[in-house]
Amino acid sequence: MFSPRTARQFILLFIPLFAVMAFLYFWIIPVYEPVVLDAASWVQSKMDPPTAVGTDKWGRWKAFLTSGGYRRSLDVTWAVSVKHLHYLSIILLPSLVLATPIPWRKRFKLLAISLPLIFVAHVVAITGIVRMYYCLTIDPGDKLCMIGARICNTSGQLFGAALWALLTFRYWVGGRSGDA
Amino acid sequence: MSEQEPRPPAAPQEPWTRRYGFVLFYWLIFVGILGGMAAINELYRPLVEVYFAEWTASVTGSAMQLLGWGGSVNGIRIVNGYCNFRIIDECTAYYPIAIYLAAVMAFPCPWRNKLLGVLIGIPTVIAFNVLRLVSLCYIYKTYPTVFDTIHTLFMQALMIFITIVIWIVWVSFFGQPKRA
Numbered sequence: 001m002f003s004p005r006t007a008r009q010f011i012l013l014f015i016p017l018f019a020v021m022a023f024l025y026f027w028i029i030p031v032y033e034p035v036v037l038d039a040a041s042w043v044q045s046k047m048d049p050p051t052a053v054g055t056d057k058w059g060r061w062k063a064f065l066t067s068g069g070y071r072r073s074l075d076v077t078w079a080v081s082v083k084h085l086h087y088l089s090i091i092l093l094p095s096l097v098l099a100t101p102i103p104w105r106k107r108f109k110l111l112a113i114s115l116p117l118i119f120v121a122h123v124v125a126i127t128g129i130v131r132m133y134y135c136l137t138i139d140p141g142d143k144l145c146m147i148g149a150r151i152c153n154t155s156g157q158l159f160g161a162a163l164w165a166l167l168t169f170r171y172w173v174g175g176r177s178g179d180a
Numbered sequence: 181m182s183e184q185e186p187r188p189p190a191a192p193q194e195p196w197t198r199r200y201g202f203v204l205f206y207w208l209i210f211v212g213i214l215g216g217m218a219a220i221n222e223l224y225r226p227l228v229e230v231y232f233a234e235w236t237a238s239v240t241g242s243a244m245q246l247l248g249w250g251g252s253v254n255g256i257r258i259v260n261g262y263c264n265f266r267i268i269d270e271c272t273a274y275y276p277i278a279i280y281l282a283a284v285m286a287f288p289c290p291w292r293n294k295l296l297g298v299l300i301g302i303p304t305v306i307a308f309n310v311l312r313l314v315s316l317c318y319i320y321k322t323y324p325t326v327f328d329t330i331h332t333l334f335m336q337a338l339m340i341f342i343t344i345v346i347w348i349v350w351v352s353f354f355g356q357p358k359r360a
Binding site: 003018084088096157 | 200202203206207210211214215218219221222223270275278279283286287288328329331332333334336337338340341343344345348349351352353355
């Protein structure tokens, strides 16, 4: 079991890491976002009907129907704040993983595992959100699509914590720092 | 030439299912509770959007009045000399509570300790959320240019971190794992 001392170490280390990640975030996003949106659009191009996601001139996400070689804009745009909420795990997860009180080699190993998972999660969440909203334009009362949209909308906040729990739970439960 | 000592036989490798199976099991409980809480919010919208949001607005408004900011609370709207806020479901502590509850419930320890964690932890999460809203109101008045960034990025991430910290403090003191 982790002691209050290790808990304190975790908190004290998280704060500077969080500050660094928050600073880097504004440099990462302009490079990272087009890659994520392209990947999400590629995934959606394999679906029926094919959809895509891009950004408008204000940087808001915008969804399109792409069937028949043309692009028709769906009547859905997401505010810039929604986008930042989705990408929240870019700040949160590396800070949490690197602050976890286990040997540094393991922290970096977990970080290396978590980065591709963040990317996959963002692609899945953005694909999910577009498909759920498309589904709701067809049937606004579809409960499953409403729940799906809600989960995708909040995934940015919940996913960072959920993934960190998955990656480090073994160490918390095992209770032996670095062992296991 | 010195004679090399024979190497001790390698420890038998733990099977994958034993090493990671229990983590996956508890993580699925964690994710299941998170998904369930998101589904409850969608299936019964007034629970968070009306009742919890109004209660959050009322408590936050009272805290602001204690600070001498005056103003009034009308349903989910807080109006005073510092800010004019509408408390939506994402402004409430619902999702941080979901993360905390899922993490406490998924942690393998006696039920008594879990109950204690819920009884102490949830009010603490709510208190920090009220503190977050009060701080945001202050930032809205004094630093309006950075309000959006602080609102959507830093405060959300900070709230999740605080939730995790409350969980870690609980684990440190009360979370005696069943599995050593």
